[in-house]
Structure formats: structure tokens, C-alpha cells
Amino acid sequence: MNGYGEGLPAYRTIRMTAQDGPIAAFADEEAWRARERYPTIVGMGLPAFVAARESERGGWEILGSAADAPQGIRDSLGSHFRRLAKEAGDAGRAGDRKKCRAAYEKLDWVAVDELTVLGTRYRVVRVEQFIRLGPDGPEPPRPSDPDPGEVGEAYRLPGRLKGFVIDPYTGTGLAEGLLKFDLMQFVLKAGTAPPEMRGDSLRAVETHPGGVLLPAEFAIAECGKDGRWKPHSRPAPSPQAARDRLAMDFRVMTPIREQLDEAGREEYAKAADRLDEKRGAGVAVAGRRFRVARVEQLVRIGPDGPEGPRPSDFDPEPPVELHSKQLREEGLLDDEDAAPVELDDDMKEMRRLMDKEEARRAARKREKEAKKGSKKGSEKGSQGSK
Secondary structure, eight states: OOSOTTOOOGGGOOOBOOOOSHHHHHHHHHHHHHHHHSOEEEEOSSOEEEEEEEOTTSSEEEOSOOBSSHHHHHHHHHHHHHHHHHHHHHTTOHHHHHHHHHHHHHHHHSOOSEEEETTEEEEEEEEEEEEEEETTEEOOOOTTSOOOSOTTTGGGSOOSSTTOEEOTTSOBOHHHHHHHHHHHTOOOOTTSSOHHHHHHHHHHHHHOOEEEEEEEEEEEEEEOTTSOEEEOSOOBSSHHHHHHHHHHIIIIIHHHHTTOOHHHHHHHHHHHHHHHHHOOSEEEETTEEEEEEEEEEEEEEETTEEOOOOTTSOOOOOOHHHHHHHHHHTTOOOSSSOOOOOOOHHHHHHHHHHHHHHHHHHHHHHHHHHHHHHHHHHHHHHHHTO
16 A cells, blocks of 8 residues: 555656657557567666756756766766856846856765756766567667768767756656566666665665656666676667767777777777678677667656666766865976876877777768769769759
């Protein structure tokens, strides 16, 4: 018995509605098939975090992209309030400028996860991430998943998180509603995490029993020698963005990390070329298997809105001004006599490979634009001859 009777709070409900339009219906059908083909759901490990503000129309609006730790989002909120302060100053609203300045100065010194500024609540929101597994490994991108962006250019496109409203009242399809229910029950198993993390996981089910699914993102997974798949990268906004990260890894990071000779570098470079050309879900190289894996994302909801960071969450960096003060006190930071950073051999090689990769991408872009121009010229010529 929950004691609510007929008055179950909105954050504890799952509204399943008919999906409007053929694309939405197709996406819901794909989600249903995924339950059968990839029945096992596992956590990605560490969560992600976003900044959100409470909306007058209901729910919480996400302000930008995700970060790996809460402090990264606190820093982005500080930047947000700096912009608001400048806008207020330019508009002659001295009082609003003062309040925004007080907000970002506080964030520079104190690790706060919620502020009210100019009558609006802002919060650092915790995002749990999951991958579906089946007999053949993690679920790849679905045909209905948006995959915009040219090869090497996907990072230029905005992600789907910015502007998304975290609102438990928004209806979902049947399959997504069932997925939401499954993820809301997820807790860390005993022995798989430190006791404090498991304790926070168990408490979250009680304090934040509701949930909202965010747009899916995409990470690279690698199959280990034991046949188990593990995350190789953090999630990216689109399948192509994930492929681009892996291709960059093959061309720049792997040669240094694995101390590859020229033959090994060439092997990984060819694998990156295949990834660029085929835009597929997987690639194999040097006895290793990689796959673009679909990442489901859930924000837990309680009576006061979305869940914030937990005490056990990884959050290693202090606020920027506090960190600078600590470094100065330890003699590790001297603003006046700061010497240029000396790059070691690995960093120099990484810089060389990065420059080489940027030159390759620029040449590829020029070649593509030249082909487009040639095609348009031939089309105009054929039209003129008719």
C-alpha cells in the first residue's frame, strides 16, 4: 500500500500514450523489439550530469551538454550566470546584474548543486546511463535514431539534450514506458560497488522513485578477451559523433597508448578509414572488436524534482577559485612567474598526430566540396544542352 489512494503524485506515474505519426510509432516498435533482442540491462558505471532550470510551464529544462562530474556542471552554470550578468548590465538592470554576479562568484568558491537566481531555480542533475545487452553484445543504434553530421564533422552539431524538458507528466510509448519502469528499479548489486555507493543507490529508489528518459546517446564498447563487453568511451550525442571519436582514437591516441610501430599505426589508420567509409555499427582491428552501443539515459524524479549528485559520486575537483587558492598555498601556482609548460615526448607526438589528423580532415573536406562543385557544374551543363 502506498497511502496515496487515487491521488498518486505525477512523479510516481508513467503515462503511456499512443505515439503520433509514423516515425514515432516506428520508434516505439523498434523499442519493443529491442526488449526481445537485448533483454539484459546493465549500468554504464559512472553517471553523467547536466544543468537544468525549473520551467514555469512545468518540469526542468536542460541548459546544455553533459559532464562527467558535478563540478563541470557547476562551472558551466557559473558561465551561464556570467552571460546573464552581462545581458543585465547591457540592458541597464543593475539589480539583476548584481544578483547574477553573486551567483557566479558563489559557484567559484563553493560546491553548491542548487541556486535560485532571479526567481528561477537551477540544479545540477544526475543522469544514470544504461546499455542493453543481447547474445551478440550491446545494442547498436536503431534505424530510427537520428544520425546527422558528416564524417569528422558531427561534433559541430548540437546535441539533443539542450532544451529537453525533464517532465514526468510527458507521455511515452508502451515500450519506453516499460523501459522506464525497469530502469527505475535498478540498484547496484552487493559486491559490485563500494558500500557507500550501493547505499546511495538503494536510498535513491526511495527518495526519487519516479523517472524520465532522456534522448539516447551513443558510446563505443569493446569486447574483451573474456568475451565481455565494456565501455571504451563516454557517450556522444549521435552514432556518427561516437564513430568520429573512435576514428580519432585510432589515429591519434592508440599509437601512443599502445606504443605502436609503423605497421601497427597503419593497421589502425586503415580501420579508422573503414569506419569513416562504411559508417557502420562496428569495426575490428588487431584482434579487437569495437561497437557503437546505444546508451539509455534516466533522470530519477522525487517530490522536489530531478535527483542531484549523490555523496558518493565521483567529484574530484574543487571550485575554480578555491582550487587556485589551494595551489597557491601549496606553492604549486605562481601567477607572476608562470613558466611555459614543457611537453614530454608523448605529448609532442600526440600534437604531431593531431596536426596530421586535422590536415587530413581539411583535405578531405576540400575534396568533397570540389566534387560537389563539379557535380553542380555538370548538372547545369546538362540542363543547358536540353
